[in-house]
Amino acid sequence: MTTTASPTTASRTAATPAVEIHDLRKSFGTVQALDGLDLTVEHGQVAGFLGPNGAGKSTTIRVLLGLLRSDSGTARLLGGDPWRDAVALHRRLAYVPGDVSLWPNLTGGEAIDYLARLRGKPDKKRKAELLERFELDPTKKARTYSKGNRQKVALVAAFVSQVDLLVLDEPTSGLDPLMEAVFTEHVREAKAAGTSVLLSSHILSEVEKVCDTVTIIRGGRAVESGTLDDLRHLTRSSVTAVVDGDPSAIAAMTGVHDLAATQNGVGTRVTFDVDNSEMGRVLPAISALGVHSFTAQPPSLEELFMRHYGDELAADGVPAESTRSQAGAR
Amino acid sequence: MSATTAAPPLRGRDEPLRGGSTLTGTWSLVRFILRRDRVRLVAWSLGIPLLYLGALPEYVLMADDAAGLQARAALVQSPAMIAMTGPGYGTDDYTVGAAVANELVLWVVLALAVMSILQVVRHTRAEEESSRAELVRAAVVGRHAAVVATAIVVLAVNLVIALLSAGVLVANDLEAVDSLAMTLGIAVSAMTFGAVALVAAQVTEHSRGATGLSMAVLGAAFTLRTIGDMQEVHGSWVSWLSPIAWAQQMRSYVDLRWWPAAIGVVAIVLLLLAASALASRRDFGGGLIPDRRGPADARAGLRSPAAVVWGQQRMSLLWTALGLGVMWLATGTVIAQIPAMTETLQENPVYSALLGEGDLEKAFLGIIVLYAALGAAAFGLVATLRAKAEEEAGRAEYALATPVSRTRWLGATLVVSSIGTAVVMVTGILALAAGAAASGVHEPSSGAIAEAGLLYLPALLVLVGLAAALYAWVPRATALVWLVFGYTLVVEMFADLFGLPEWARQVSPFWWVPDSLTGDVDWAHVGGLCAVAVVLFLLAFAGFRRRDIATR
Numbered sequence: 099m100t101t102t103a104s105p106t107t108a109s110r111t112a113a114t115p116a117v118e119i120h121d122l123r124k125s126f127g128t129v130q131a132l133d134g135l136d137l138t139v140e141h142g143q144v145a146g147f148l149g150p151n152g153a154g155k156s157t158t159i160r161v162l163l164g165l166l167r168s169d170s171g172t173a174r175l176l177g178g179d180p181w182r183d184a185v186a187l188h189r190r191l192a193y194v195p196g197d198v199s200l201w202p203n204l205t206g207g208e209a210i211d212y213l214a215r216l217r218g219k220p221d222k223k224r225k226a227e228l229l230e231r232f233e234l235d236p237t238k239k240a241r242t243y244s245k246g247n248r249q250k251v252a253l254v255a256a257f258v259s260q261v262d263l264l265v266l267d268e269p270t271s272g273l274d275p276l277m278e279a280v281f282t283e284h285v286r287e288a289k290a291a292g293t294s295v296l297l298s299s300h301i302l303s304e305v306e307k308v309c310d311t312v313t314i315i316r317g318g319r320a321v322e323s324g325t326l327d328d329l330r331h332l333t334r335s336s337v338t339a340v341v342d343g344d345p346s347a348i349a350a351m352t353g354v355h356d357l358a359a360t361q362n363g364v365g366t367r368v369t370f371d372v373d374n375s376e377m378g379r380v381l382p383a384i385s386a387l388g389v390h391s392f393t394a395q396p397p398s399l400e401e402l403f404m405r406h407y408g409d410e411l412a413a414d415g416v417p418a419e420s421t422r423s424q425a426g427a428r
Numbered sequence: 429m430s431a432t433t434a435a436p437p438l439r440g441r442d443e444p445l446r447g448g449s450t451l452t453g454t455w456s457l458v459r460f461i462l463r464r465d466r467v468r469l470v471a472w473s474l475g476i477p478l479l480y481l482g483a484l485p486e487y488v489l490m491a492d493d494a495a496g497l498q499a500r501a502a503l504v505q506s507p508a509m510i511a512m513t514g515p516g517y518g519t520d521d522y523t524v525g526a527a528v529a530n531e532l533v534l535w536v537v538l539a540l541a542v543m544s545i546l547q548v549v550r551h552t553r554a555e556e557e558s559s560r561a562e563l564v565r566a567a568v569v570g571r572h573a574a575v576v577a578t579a580i581v582v583l584a585v586n587l588v589i590a591l592l593s594a595g596v597l598v599a600n601d602l603e604a605v606d607s608l609a610m611t612l613g614i615a616v617s618a619m620t621f622g623a624v625a626l627v628a629a630q631v632t633e634h635s636r637g638a639t640g641l642s643m644a645v646l647g648a649a650f651t652l653r654t655i656g657d658m659q660e661v662h663g664s665w666v667s668w669l670s671p672i673a674w675a676q677q678m679r680s681y682v683d684l685r686w687w688p689a690a691i692g693v694v695a696i697v698l699l700l701l702a703a704s705a706l707a708s709r710r711d712f713g714g715g716l717i718p719d720r721r722g723p724a725d726a727r728a729g730l731r732s733p734a735a736v737v738w739g740q741q742r743m744s745l746l747w748t749a750l751g752l753g754v755m756w757l758a759t760g761t762v763i764a765q766i767p768a769m770t771e772t773l774q775e776n777p778v779y780s781a782l783l784g785e786g787d788l789e790k791a792f793l794g795i796i797v798l799y800a801a802l803g804a805a806a807f808g809l810v811a812t813l814r815a816k817a818e819e820e821a822g823r824a825e826y827a828l829a830t831p832v833s834r835t836r837w838l839g840a841t842l843v844v845s846s847i848g849t850a851v852v853m854v855t856g857i858l859a860l861a862a863g864a865a866a867s868g869v870h871e872p873s874s875g876a877i878a879e880a881g882l883l884y885l886p887a888l889l890v891l892v893g894l895a896a897a898l899y900a901w902v903p904r905a906t907a908l909v910w911l912v913f914g915y916t917l918v919v920e921m922f923a924d925l926f927g928l929p930e931w932a933r934q935v936s937p938f939w940w941v942p943d944s945l946t947g948d949v950d951w952a953h954v955g956g957l958c959a960v961a962v963v964l965f966l967l968a969f970a971g972f973r974r975r976d977i978a979t980r
Contacts, residue, residue, distance in 0.1 A: 160825070160977070163825075163828070163829045164828070165825055165828060165829070165976065165977040166976045166977065167974075167975075167976060184828075184833070185831045185832070185833045186831070188829060188830055188831040188832075189831040191829075193826070193829035193830075195822065195825065195826055195829075197822060198822075198826070199821045199822035199823050199826065200823070201736055201739075201740065201823060202634075203739055203740055204722075204726075204730075204736070204739070205721070205722035205723060205724065207722075207723065207724035207725055207726065208722065208723065208725070208726040208727075208730060209726075211725055211726035211730065212726055212730050212731070212736065213830055215726075215730070215731040216731070216732075216827075216830040216831060216832055217830055217831060218831070222725075236724040236725075237721040237722055237723065237724050238721060238722075239720075239721075239722055241633075252826075265829075
């Protein structure tokens with residue numbers, strides 16, 4: 099049986115990425131769920147997998163788990179074939195579904211033990227620790243748990259086994275902010291222990307906190323992917339400054355957008371967005387104007403997200419608005 | 429248009445706390461149920477009248493054949509036929525109407541009772557369990573609205589079916605008043621079981637429990653009627669405990685009386701009151717019996733999918749085996765009374781010509797063994813199709829993401845359901861043999877009865893295998909296996925009545941089961957059934973390994 103602690107396993111997995119997906123396609127009837135998706139999770143990395151509902155995140159994960167058979171393209175999981183080698187691969191991973199459904203006749207504690215035993219790595223002490231950290235009562239029957247508590251059962255069951263890969267599909271849905279923090283902590287711990295993590299989410303702050311890389315998916319294909327820093331390079335920073343001189347020359351520079359200037363007691367207050375790639379040329383120009391104060395804010399993932407989906411929202415906005423008003427009239 | 433939408437909010441503002449009762453929204457829910465179930469309700473509403481339409485020509489043909497009618501009358505007085513039909517009114521001067529009422533009422537009641545039970549549970553407990561009802565209840569909908577709306581729809585469907593069926597009967601030259609009385613009596617009887625299901629839905633916390641409890645009541649009603657009608661000509665007091673008998677005892681086409689239907693109406697009202705009282709006492713989503721806490725750690729044995737499936741199914745297996753066992757035990761004790769009740773019949777030359785002599789016990793036993801097999805088959809199909817429910821709930825996905833292969837996961841369900849089916853069959857047949865032996869029946873022997881039952885096992889496995897293969901290849905079509913089950917029942921009960929050709933009978937797996945009580949065992953048939961079962965199981969595993977697991 100493989101264990102993460104053994105050096106041979108570690109060196110073997112270090113060579114191959116935990117997840118490697120290339121040009122993956124999957125359709126359900128006429129719906130094209132995955133449309134040429136690329137995704138890589140390097141060994142030992144925490145990879146964020148971002149996208150709105152229905153973008154194909156769960157479909158990707160189910161292909162990786164050997165639950166769905168892809169139409170074309172390649173998917174490798176821990177160096178193996180997710181469909182053919184499913185059972186062997188599943189010994190080395192733990193999965194947390196987005197909507198956990200537990201066996202109604204089992205208690206939470208029984209479900210955790212059962213899942214850990216199937217993976218072959220039960221650990222009583224660690225289970226007790228995790229139950230305490232997640233504040234979960236293991237003696238209640240699964241049918242009486244709230245959604246958040248069912249989610250906790252799945253999280254405890256996943257973290258209780260030492261595995262090579264954690265596959266987490268929107269794992270914090272239904273958790274309160276305190277529990278989200280506990281979750282974040284455990285993902286970091288898992289990473290420190292050498293576990294690779296694929297974390298699908300539409301909660302940007304969650305991904306921002308723990309992920310090394312991010313892949314943004316829309317309509318079944320990856321539209322952006324890289325480290326958080328990589329992605330930020332593609333975006334603009336918001337700059338607010340108070341200067342002595344006339345900022346109108348700045349507005350004409352390439353990479354500067356939406357410049358607005360107002361007079362205040364000290365000088366001219368100017369706000370604008372600037373492409374991060376142009377920041378090096380814009381900064382000297384600003385400082386030449388005589389700077390009283392200067393703030394530049396890095397974009398949050400929220401803004402990244404809005405840029406990727408903004409056009410879609412805008413395009414949807416008008417018809418959505420009109421259908422709503424029609425419905426209202428009826 | 430805009431005026432109508434503007435008005436309600438204004439009224440609401442004037443009288444903020446009035447105008448709401450526990451029944452608010454009932455009619456909206458009625459419309460909603462009709463919309464959701466339009467296909468299945470139309471199918472039932474047309475299916476039952478079509479069933480009459482299909483069966484009636486056989487009876488109408490007999491109208492001009494007095495001797496044939498009299499032979500049939502003699503036949504239905506045999507113990508085996510009493511178990512299959514009814515109390516046998518009007519057999520002295522058997523008419524087409526009397527034959528229809530005597531031979532069809534039981535089965536139409538059973539079909540409509542099953543419909544009523546499923547329909548009630550579907551819209552009450554199953555809705556609450558799925559949390560869909562929570563959405564509805566949070567809207568402007570009273571506490572009792574869902575229950576009342578469900579009852580209204582089921583009652584309405586039963587009445588529509590009664591009227592359409594009466595129309596079919598009248599069109600075939602049967603007396604109008606008696607036709608209407610018979611079909612309305614059936615509706616009342618079926619509705620009684622719907623009302624039982626309404627109560628059960630309040631008492632149990634899960635839809636499966638509610639369905640199981642209601643079906644148990646239906647099974648008990650079936651058995652009580654059989655036992656009662658065997659004890660005395662036209663039924664003893666035991667018969668009257670059964671809602672099925674209330675429809676049969678109206679003596680339609682013979683000497684019509686309406687008051688037995690009134691018992692049903694009273695029973696329905698009482699059950700509805702009980703359901704309403706129970707509904708007021710409990711919390712939304714809860715049963716009357718609260719959930720207990722359980723162990724924080726799993727017992728040592730809980731380490732395989734089979735252990736989980738066994739944990740999920742053992743209670744239903746226990747109760748099914750126990751419930752059916754008691755039924756067959758009680759039925760077994762009736763066999764001793766057969767010689768006495770048929771003494772007069774034996775002297776009837778028509779009768780001896782039809783049945784021969786001395787085979788009465790065997791013929792009766794053959795029917796009861798068939799019933800036991802049908803009961804075991806129903807259990808087996810339900811147990812096997814649990815796999816589909818597991819998949820739909822998302823638990824298959826979760827389990828298959830652990831190091832559990834597709835074969836192991838499906839195998840767990842199939843092992844438990846196959847063994848469960850065999851257990852229900854074997855305990856049932858042993859109970860029947862024990863009942864017969866206890867009441868002093870030595871011919872046929874207990875061993876012979878047991879053999880007749882065991883011979884059904886391969887055919888039962890064919891049905892389980894069929895359910896598994898359908899689930900593995902076309903999970904959307906698993907309901908087809910119930911069609912096969914229904915067809916099997918029709919072939920065994922009514923093949924002669926419908927005049928089915930030989931090939932159509934051979935489609936039923938039970939057709940191939942040798943009757944060891946009256947004839948020799950053809951082992952080729954037994955072997956053939958086993959082979960078909962094996963092929964179906966292999967198909968199931970092959971299909972399940974290939975297909976996508978349903979996503980929620």
